[in-house]
Amino acid sequence: AQSVTQPDIHITVSEGASLELRCNYSYGATPYLFWYVQSPGQGLQLLLKYFSGDTLVQGIKGFEAEFKRSQSSFNLRKPSVHWSDAAEYFCAVVMDTGRRALTFGSGTRLQVQP
């Protein structure tokens, strides 16, 4: 069965610092990979997605993620964090065949220090 692991439950960074959130997946073939952000009281918003092609994908709000097949990883990065980026971030995977609903990781909560 497919699974997604986000090893960091909670991360704190200073405003203006760089950010990397880790995501590892377990699946036999290349899945479709997603990063979502969830702000308090709001629904999940898609940041970016990877299906195929260029392994470095750009998303909204200045985020990017890199797919590394050899490491089964899809880490999210941002060069300079803003206070408004404080939220919970979820990595998710969908299989191309069969069950097509999202399988989410447990999330990483990001705090931004002034």
Place this chain on the structure above:
Amino acid sequence: EAGVAQSPRYKIIEKRQSVAFWCNPISGHATLYWYQQILGQGPKLLIQFQNNGVVDDSQLPKDRFSAERLKGVDSTLKIQPAKLEDSAVYLCASSPGTGAYNEQFFGPGTRLTVL
């Protein structure tokens, strides 16, 4: 374009009571999902509809949970009777189709507290 609407936003009930949640997806979206998000966890799929047919309900606790999507538009999710462990946020999402490449758009969720 209006987003996915859900109501109520908050609900507090006692165990063994029943509760219902409502979702109105984005107009024209054929696929509708209900997810359960327990505190500290990622959302977990409960049921997926394609138009008014069920695509996947393998993780729906059918002894107490039921869902319907009449006329292939809005949907209701019901819990009867509720248990303490049902306390969670219930998220509704919709997408234009079932393909994995279709973005899912999420509503704000309904926060259920079972006492």
